[in-house]
Amino acid sequence: MSFRIGQGIDFHQLVAGRDLWIGGVKIPHEKGALGHSDADVLLHAICDALLGALALGDIGTHFPDTSADFKDIDSKILLERSYQLVQQKGYRVINIDATLLLERPKIKPYVTAMREVIAAIMGIGTEDVSIKATTxxxxxxxxxxxxxxxxAVALLEKL
Incomplete structure (x- = not known):
């Protein structure tokens, strides 16, 4: 069997007047992440981990913030498309391990929903998606x- 591991990292500013999307889940908060898309920092890090595992470039290469096609796009679509590129290369996800860095809001109440969203997009079990947070x-x-x-870190296996 052939295994590949990829690592991804993402950052976004927090600003008033934007929704806060993390892991495909809208989280009530007075600030949201600023970005060309919905600025879902967790899904963007996972996209980069998937793409990096197979040396396919990064999220900006495939979904540039200079393209109107990706303006305000739902990052679940970006994750789905990133995973399709992985599948086209003959790989599948074994597991995802991710860590969020934020002071507020506390995300523990939303982690199960995030894991479900991510697992569903990639056709894996929720037990294969780990999401942690720290301040x-x-x-x-x-x-x-x-x-x-x-x-985020993604472990891939050649089919």
Whole structure:
């Protein structure tokens, strides 16, 4: 069997007047992530992990923020398309492990829904999707609640 591992990371500013989407789930909060798409930091990190595992470039290569086609696009579509590229190369996801970095809001109430969304897109079980969160202990841009970040690792297996 052939295995490949990929790592992804993403950052977005938090601003008033935007919805906050994390892991394909809309989370009530006074600020949302700023970006060309819906700015779902978690799904973007997972896309990069998938693409990186097979040396297919990054999310910006496939879905550039200079293209009107991707303006305000639902990041679940970007994840679906990224996974289609993985499948076209003859691979499948074994598991995803992701960590969110944000001070607020607390995401624990939404983690199950996020895992379900991600698992459904990739046709894997929720037990194959891990989502954790941590704060920055009030340090840096995340600690000041100016932005958020996500890191993801994807393990792929050749079919």
């Amino acid at each position: 920055m202990e009030t340090m840096g841009f995340v600690g000041r609640q100016e932005g958020l970040s996500a890191h």
